[in-house]
Amino acid sequence: MKKSKLTMALLSVVMAGALAAGCGGNTKETITGADASAGGSQTEGPKYTFRLADAHPEGYPTVVGDQKFAELVKEKSGGRITIEVFPSAQLGEEKAVIEQVQLGAIEFTRVSTGALGGFNKQYEVFSLPYIFESDEHLWKFLESDKGKALLDSLESSRMKGLAYYSSGARSFYSTKPLGSIDDLKGQKIRVIQNKVNIDLMEALGANATPMNYGEVFSALQTGIIDAAENNYPSYLTSNHYQHAKNLILDQHQRVPETLLISKITWDKLSEADQKIILEAAQESVAVQRAEWDRFEKESEEKIKAAGVTITEVTDLKPWQEAVKPVIDKYRSEYGEILDAIEQAK
CATH class of the missing domain: 3.40.190.170 (Bacterial extracellular solute-binding protein, family 7)
Structure with a gap:
């Protein structure tokens, strides 16, 4: 009888603990890297920490664009989604990074459309000479339905195109x-x-x-x-x-630049978080283009000097x-x- 009472008492303690754990409620799990699962919108849902690779150095216009993108994502997600920018090819040169993005080992990157030609045949078109008369001509095409369709075509190459960035002539x-x-x-x-x-x-x-x-x-x-x-x-x-x-x-x-995300990572995000990522990428373009124009003029002056x-x-x-x-x-x-x-x- 004593043994039975002891067993019942222990069982009660275990059940009480389990119930308390189940009612924990507001604790948010931090999910990092390619193993992050989907969930939530705005300020509710799991937290993510992702990496964004760029071959250019700190202060370069594409890196400025990357950082604005990361800032907007964090703001729009209420701090749930953090994107760490790694400039200066810290995570590898463009070709190697693209391969890692395809595998989901690196979640985001900014790469030249010239480098993408080796992974998506349609992107080789940007390497053809003298097909654009000016930057205005280039951007009119990039913002057209066909330009947007080229971004979408990256999904067949296990990537998701988010936005184009400027890179001059x-x-x-x-x-x-x-x-x-x-x-x-x-x-x-x-x-x-x-x-x-x-x-x-x-x-x-x-x-x-x-x-x-x-x-x-x-x-x-x-x-x-x-x-x-x-x-x-x-x-x-x-x-x-x-x-x-x-x-x-x-x-x-x-040859424009492209900001993209691994298709593996993209597919694991909720629709709400996908919307946050896409909106932030598109909104970062104006900042990147303005910085490009400023930095290009400054670079020309320094080269001449x-x-x-x-x-x-x-x-x-x-x-x-x-x-x-x-x-x-x-x-x-x-x-x-x-x-x-x-x-x-």
Whole structure:
């Protein structure tokens, strides 16, 4: 009898504890990384801590955009969703980061659409030369139905496109003199790793050298490559101008940036949290574009002050004629997108 009473007493204690635990109510679990599960909206629901990778340094316009995006997400979620921004390729170069995003190991990244071409064929269209006349033309296309459809197409590549960011126009710079298109012939030029860029260099008589962005400085320094191509801000912040002191402003490409999230992470979020992420991304664009315009002008002034020899291209016809075979080669693949780009003029 004593044993039975003792057993009943212990059982009562266990049940009381279980009931108390079940009524805990307001405790929120912190869920981090790709294992985060969906739930909640605004200030209610699970907490998340995600990572956003960017290859550019602190203070670069894309990083400023990333940080504004993270700030807006935290604000809109009432502090539930934290996105930690990792600049300067701390989490890896763009190609490696994209692969990690596809696996859900890294949740967010900002990458060049040029790098995305190796993962989603449609994005190679941005590497085609002289298809955009100006930034205004580019953004009119990006904000069109076709531009938005390109963002959506990333879902087939296990990513979700959230927004486009500005990246200006790309031009060539070299350790050797660059006075005209003819000076590019025979030069070893670093390119973003996609086949359109390789074909472009061949059309210009140059030798394409696919290479990670982080390797370009030492490659210019040691003579592994003669030249590279990029926009003013990247030319400055990468310090490439220290070795490649000859710049020709041919503006052959306008390759926008893309802010994206892993499809694995996206699918685990509630609809309410997906809305928060998407709205924050779109709202961060205006901040990034304004910062780009400011920083581009500042970079140009610093490059000129550093004694770089700058050659302006006053007649683009020889350039456009030289690369016409590249456009013709890919027209059958990207005809629909090219038509939309033409209509956006």
